[in-house]
Amino acid sequence: METIKRKKRKAFVDENFCVACGCCAKVCPMSAIHVPNGIMAKVDLQKCVGCGKCAKECPASVIAIQEVENEKEMV
C-alpha cells in the first residue's frame, strides 16, 4: 500500500531534442526505454526505476530524471 504514496523517480525525454540514436536503450538495465519509430525515445514508466543510466549516456543530454507523485500520475 505505501508504495503508492512513495515518491518515485522516472526518466523523461525532451522529445523536441531527442535525436533517436538509441544510446539510452543500450544501457537501460530494465529495458524500459526504446526508440520505436526512429523519431524519439519512449520510456515505459511501469518498468523504469529512475536509475539515471540513460540520462548519463544520452549524447544530447535530453533525459531528465524527475520525481513523480504516485503510480496513478504516471500513466
Place this chain on the structure above:
Amino acid sequence: MKKKWYDYLWVVSLTYLILGFFNILFAWLGLFCFFIPLIISLVNGNKGYCNRYCGRGQLFGLLGGSFGLSRKKDIPMWMKSKWFRYGFLTFFLVMFLQMLWNTYLVFTDVRSLKQVVTLLWTFKLPWHWAYHGTLFHPGVAQFAFGFYSVMLTSTVLGLITMALFKPRSWCVYCPMGTMTQLICKAHPHRKS
C-alpha cells in the same frame, strides 16, 4: 546485458579506416554505411541502423567511455538545435555533391586524378602510398579518395566532439542520423 554480434561492429569501422590507409580502393566499402541506414529507415520506418548496427557510434562510445577519452560534458544547446542539425546535413550533402562532381570530371578526363585525402573540406593530405593503380578508370580511384575524405573528416569531427562533450556527441549532428530521423518522420507506417 548480453553482448550481441552487432555490438562488435566497431571492429568493422576501425578496420575500414585502417584499410583505406593502405589501399584507397577499400573506401568504396563505405557505401554500405550510406545505403544500409537509408534502406532500413525507408523500409522499416525506424533508426535500426543507429540503434543497433552503427560501428562508428560504437567506436566513439568505446573510446569515450571505456577508454575515458571524453570529458562527458553536456553538448551545447545550439548543437542540438534543428537549424544546426539540418544546416550541417545540408552542408554535408553539398560537399558530397561537389565530391561526386570532381569524380565526374576525372571520369570524363577533364581533370586528372588527385591522390590526396581532403580533411575537413580544407586540408589536403598526401595519400599517394595508398594508390596502387586500378584495373578500371582513374575516376574509380578519385571516388575512393573523395569518399575516404568524407569518412575521415566525419571521424575527426566525431573524435573532437567526443573529447569535448559526451562520447557519442557525433550522433547529435551526424548527417546520416539526421537524415534517417527525417525519413522516419515522413514514413507512412509511422507509429504515434
